[in-house]
Amino acid sequence: MAVDAETHFSAEILGRPADNETELLHLYAGILGQSMDLSANRLSLMGSLTPEGLAHAMHVLQAGSEAPGVGRRDLCPYARLAGHFQ
Numbered sequence: 001m002a003v004d005a006e007t008h009f010s011a012e013i014l015g016r017p018a019d020n021e022t023e024l025l026h027l028y029a030g031i032l033g034q035s036m037d038l039s040a041n042r043l044s045l046m047g048s049l050t051p052e053g054l055a056h057a058m059h060v061l062q063a064g065s066e067a068p069g070v071g072r073r074d075l076c077p078y079a080r081l082a083g084h085f086q
Helices: 002-007 009-014 021-035 040-044 051-063
Strands: none
Touching: 002 009, 009 021, 009 051, 021 040, 021 051, 040 051
C-alpha cells in the first residue's frame, strides 16, 4: 500500500484514486488472481477479501480502466507470452 501511495498505480487502473485500503487490497488481489488464473471465489479463500469485491476488481482489470491507454495488457506484459491474451 505504501508503494501505491507513491506510484498511484491503482489510480491508473481505476481511473480515479481508490476509495479506501480495502479497495486497494481487492484490486491487487485481483491482479494476483488473474495472473494465477484463479476465480474470485478461489482467491477469496486465501484471505479475508470478499468474492464480490474480488470479482469486481477482476472485472475492472479485464475491461481496462477509464484512463485512456491502460488495459489489462499494460498491467501484465508477460502474461501475453504465456498465452493468456491470444
